[in-house]
Amino acid sequence: MSEPAPPTTEPSLDEIVALCKRRGFIFPSSEIYGGVGSTYDYGHYGVLLKNHVKAEWWRAMLAERDDIVALDSAIIQHPKVWEASGHLAGFTDPMVDCKTCKLRFRADQLEDSQCGRKPSKRPGEGPDCELTEAREFNLMFETSVGPVRDSASVAYLRPETAQGIFINFKNVLQFARKKPPFGIAQIGKSFRNEITTGNFIFRTREFEQMEMEFFVPPAEAERWHRHWMDERMRWYTELGIRPDHLRLREHDTDELSHYSSATSDIEYEFPMGFSELEGIANRGDFDLRQHAEHSGEKLEYFDQQSGERYVPYVIEPAAGVDRAVLAFLVDAYDTEEVEGRRRTVLRLHPQLAPVKVAVLPLVSKEGMPERAREVFDSLRRRIAAEYDEGGSIGKRYRRQDEIGTPWGVTVDGQTMADGTVTLRDRDSLEQVRVDAGELGELLAARLEEPWISPKAG
Amino acid sequence: MSEPAPPTTEPSLDEIVALCKRRGFIFPSSEIYGGVGSTYDYGHYGVLLKNHVKAEWWRAMLAERDDIVALDSAIIQHPKVWEASGHLAGFTDPMVDCKTCKLRFRADQLEDSQCGRKPSKRPGEGPDCELTEAREFNLMFETSVGPVRDSASVAYLRPETAQGIFINFKNVLQFARKKPPFGIAQIGKSFRNEITTGNFIFRTREFEQMEMEFFVPPAEAERWHRHWMDERMRWYTELGIRPDHLRLREHDTDELSHYSSATSDIEYEFPMGFSELEGIANRGDFDLRQHAEHSGEKLEYFDQQSGERYVPYVIEPAAGVDRAVLAFLVDAYDTEEVEGRRRTVLRLHPQLAPVKVAVLPLVSKEGMPERAREVFDSLRRRIAAEYDEGGSIGKRYRRQDEIGTPWGVTVDGQTMADGTVTLRDRDSLEQVRVDAGELGELLAARLEEPWISPKAG
Numbered sequence: 001m002s003e004p005a006p007p008t009t010e011p012s013l014d015e016i017v018a019l020c021k022r023r024g025f026i027f028p029s030s031e032i033y034g035g036v037g038s039t040y041d042y043g044h045y046g047v048l049l050k051n052h053v054k055a056e057w058w059r060a061m062l063a064e065r066d067d068i069v070a071l072d073s074a075i076i077q078h079p080k081v082w083e084a085s086g087h088l089a090g091f092t093d094p095m096v097d098c099k100t101c102k103l104r105f106r107a108d109q110l111e112d113s114q115c116g117r118k119p120s121k122r123p124g125e126g127p128d129c130e131l132t133e134a135r136e137f138n139l140m141f142e143t144s145v146g147p148v149r150d151s152a153s154v155a156y157l158r159p160e161t162a163q164g165i166f167i168n169f170k171n172v173l174q175f176a177r178k179k180p181p182f183g184i185a186q187i188g189k190s191f192r193n194e195i196t197t198g199n200f201i202f203r204t205r206e207f208e209q210m211e212m213e214f215f216v217p218p219a220e221a222e223r224w225h226r227h228w229m230d231e232r233m234r235w236y237t238e239l240g241i242r243p244d245h246l247r248l249r250e251h252d253t254d255e256l257s258h259y260s261s262a263t264s265d266i267e268y269e270f271p272m273g274f275s276e277l278e279g280i281a282n283r284g285d286f287d288l289r290q291h292a293e294h295s296g297e298k299l300e301y302f303d304q305q306s307g308e309r310y311v312p313y314v315i316e317p318a319a320g321v322d323r324a325v326l327a328f329l330v331d332a333y334d335t336e337e338v339e340g341r342r343r344t345v346l347r348l349h350p351q352l353a354p355v356k357v358a359v360l361p362l363v364s365k366e367g368m369p370e371r372a373r374e375v376f377d378s379l380r381r382r383i384a385a386e387y388d389e390g391g392s393i394g395k396r397y398r399r400q401d402e403i404g405t406p407w408g409v410t411v412d413g414q415t416m417a418d419g420t421v422t423l424r425d426r427d428s429l430e431q432v433r434v435d436a437g438e439l440g441e442l443l444a445a446r447l448e449e450p451w452i453s454p455k456a457g
Numbered sequence: 458m459s460e461p462a463p464p465t466t467e468p469s470l471d472e473i474v475a476l477c478k479r480r481g482f483i484f485p486s487s488e489i490y491g492g493v494g495s496t497y498d499y500g501h502y503g504v505l506l507k508n509h510v511k512a513e514w515w516r517a518m519l520a521e522r523d524d525i526v527a528l529d530s531a532i533i534q535h536p537k538v539w540e541a542s543g544h545l546a547g548f549t550d551p552m553v554d555c556k557t558c559k560l561r562f563r564a565d566q567l568e569d570s571q572c573g574r575k576p577s578k579r580p581g582e583g584p585d586c587e588l589t590e591a592r593e594f595n596l597m598f599e600t601s602v603g604p605v606r607d608s609a610s611v612a613y614l615r616p617e618t619a620q621g622i623f624i625n626f627k628n629v630l631q632f633a634r635k636k637p638p639f640g641i642a643q644i645g646k647s648f649r650n651e652i653t654t655g656n657f658i659f660r661t662r663e664f665e666q667m668e669m670e671f672f673v674p675p676a677e678a679e680r681w682h683r684h685w686m687d688e689r690m691r692w693y694t695e696l697g698i699r700p701d702h703l704r705l706r707e708h709d710t711d712e713l714s715h716y717s718s719a720t721s722d723i724e725y726e727f728p729m730g731f732s733e734l735e736g737i738a739n740r741g742d743f744d745l746r747q748h749a750e751h752s753g754e755k756l757e758y759f760d761q762q763s764g765e766r767y768v769p770y771v772i773e774p775a776a777g778v779d780r781a782v783l784a785f786l787v788d789a790y791d792t793e794e795v796e797g798r799r800r801t802v803l804r805l806h807p808q809l810a811p812v813k814v815a816v817l818p819l820v821s822k823e824g825m826p827e828r829a830r831e832v833f834d835s836l837r838r839r840i841a842a843e844y845d846e847g848g849s850i851g852k853r854y855r856r857q858d859e860i861g862t863p864w865g866v867t868v869d870g871q872t873m874a875d876g877t878v879t880l881r882d883r884d885s886l887e888q889v890r891v892d893a894g895e896l897g898e899l900l901a902a903r904l905e906e907p908w909i910s911p912k913a914g
Binding site for chain 1: 537
């Protein structure tokens with residue numbers, strides 16, 4: 001956990017939340033039943049944005065390298081996994097109860113909590129506060145598998161995807177014919193019964209992770225740790241995050257998780273200050289040794305060339321999908337005055353934008369809708385396109401700006417005469433006339449070009 | 458549930474399971490701890506295949522139509538959702554216990570069960586059997602949210618993704634500017650504490666669904682029900698499933714779920730017989746009415762043009778990702794005699810194949826590996842490619858055949874002289890010489906062509 005930095009002049013979290021709701025990116029879950037604390041559903045553009053974030057991660061892990069394979073392990077695994085990993089004994093928060101107001105607090109966050117009866121005071125300082133001793137509360141969600149609920153049927157929802165990778169280390173060695181250094185990458189949901197959630201989708205009980213465990217010879221661990229810090233920083237900046245909004249922060253010794261010998265967080269300057277976006281840990285041989293001990297299986301690598309046998313060290317870049325989505329939204333959010341009007345625009349990297357091109361007839365008559373639909377149909381097979389004919393052209397552009405559509409194509413009177421359309425750029429607002437038949441090729445090429453956020457300038 | 462048809466001469470489930478393990482598609486979860494019943498992890502090629510199946514579903518739902526939007530709702534929703542949906546009261550199986558052997562059986566499947574002491578008998582027929590009365594056992598996984606475990610903290614893992622769609626009906630009406638007929642599509646995990654699991658990934662407790670709820674004016678429900686049966690059948694056959702392995706089976710009245718007025722299953726001829734691949738239900742207005750009643754929110758549509766106000770009917774094509782993966786694997790599995798040797802080949806649709814092209818140097822010398830890597834690097838940005846130089850060329854081809862790679866490119870002596878490579882077709886085994894520089898264009902075009910399984914003939 002990092003200390004929040006002072007707020008910036010960037011968008012507030014409220015502005016982001018409002019845009020997400022207004023445009024159907026993300027909204028509170030189970031809202032018709034009054035909602036569930038810190039649980040969100042992704043709407044249409046939110047799903048598309050999130051899918052693009054995940055696709056870019058897969059691309060960086062699989063398509064651009066040869067040393068990583070994919071995995072998708074189960075959410076409900078053998079309970080022994082959590083015994084071996086240390087989660088059953090150690091994945092806890094210390095909690096205290098107030099017997100008077102019946103509220104429960106994290107013992108290590110009393111300073112930042114409010115007394116249930118006198119919110120100006122902190123717990124323990126209110127006149128009637130009666131706090132219990134702190135007791136450890138496990139953050140794993142518990143459930144029961146099978147028809148009988150007893151100690152033998154207890155199971156947990158995974159609190160991280162990483163362990164599913166460690167327990168498959170041997171399978172991958174055997175079937176994917178890999179040898180260290182190599183990695184196993186996974187995207188999937190994890191669950192933590194957090195007491196303190198909040199900051200929109202920054203910390204929720206149900207969340208999606210993108211984790212990769214990179215197995216290396218112990219002597220090379222430090223070098224690979226550095227490599228993955230660089231690679232992951234590059235991933236965010238190449239997808240448009242402004243470098244001055246990112247920082248790499250090394251954990252102090254007393255912050256380190258039980259499994260880690262060194263961790264650096266990539267922090268992003270969220271509206272609530274610099275906070276963890278991704279952790280890059282050197283987990284050493286902790287996990288493989290633990291699982292070897294608890295399972296009785298040998299989890300090691302025998303190098304036939306050198307005759308050496310060793311337990312690989314693990315470098316882990318662990319990112320949150322939802323946090324990445326939030327960072328991309330915050331970084332892209334912009335407002336500006338255009339011709340006397342305020343416009344809100346998401347300056348998303350074109351690869352991340354939910355819709356790449358909007359096709360709009362200038363007016364809903366004179367054959368323009370029909371012609372615009374033809375243009376739309378010619379584009380949609382190559383590139384994610386949206387057709388919109390409802391309302392004034394200005395209103396439709398504002399809508400596309402707010403969902404971050406990088407290009408707008410307008411079919412107007414001149415289109416009917418010479419077959420050209422206007423192509424509008426979301427960021428520069430420049431409009432050029434282009435032959436409708438050349439649009440597909442042109443936009444597909446632009447989509448592949450490197451991109452720098454215009455907010456960076 | 459359908460009556461299993463007699464087995465065919467097609468691959469046995471064991472052969473599929475063995476291939477999946479051998480090539481790292483799918484293997485038992487938590488294997489180093491002895492496994493967890495009916496839980497599987499997807500390995501590298503399994504993840505790629507599954508991702509392609511999901512991408513094709515999104516393509517059919519979103520890119521090829523204008524009337525469906527995407528959603529990704531939470532797994533742990535408000536408990537009232539399951540009260541309203543009827544799952545809390547009615548999503549149960551009747552169970553009986555045997556007090557003698559301590560086994561538990563589904564009361565409606567006693568005929569097919571074995572007595573715990575005398576397996577040749579069924580429960581109740583063994584000499585010492587003492588069966589209890591049947592009692593209802595809810596199939597939802599229960600957990601507890603927050604630090605205190607009491608009745609107020611009880612929550613459930615969703616048993617279907619559909620309800621997350623119904624409770625967001627109003628949000629989508631409002632923000633996605635849709636009006637009936639329109640659909641909301643979602644892919645995500647669901648959980649059912651099934652007593653009887655089995656047949657590999659056909660029935661597991663944790664599984665992934667692709668569900669779409671299509672909201673229509675009541676008078677149009679039957680027409681849309683037919684439309685979606687046709688569309689979904691087409692989806693499977695266009696992705697290579699042989700039409701004679703599919704059938705549409707209408708549910709009898711006594712089979713219908715509590716919410717459904719008519720359901721037809723798309724059944725696939727799995728190794729264990731024709732079984733449900735996807736259900737296409739007319740859910741009527743059951744769900745929206747239930748949630749309106751329980752939440753107090755109006756869940757209806759007001760048609761401004763006709764002045765009509767109504768609760769839409771819902772047509773639901775509900776598919777299982779894992780079942781679809783299994784069907785594609787079974788349908789693609791083939792063995793044949795080639796030059797006196799048996800080869801196993803997955804004749805997957807190229808769009809579904811985990812790897813589209815393998816690039817292989819004929820031998821690991823004479824500059825061929827370097828030249829092959831150049832060819833590989835030129836291809837990988839356009840198309841999922843794999844480079845392999847280990848072992849004999851025959852062994853490498855057998856490996857690619859087993860993972861279903863449609864094209865193989867070999868760099869040989871002639872490549873070094875004239876820049877051509879051999880392009881091998883997985884199915885016909887035809888080999889042609891092609892200029893290496895033209896491969897990318899050629900394969901990208903082939904990938905877009907319609908495809909018919911060579912097993913269909």
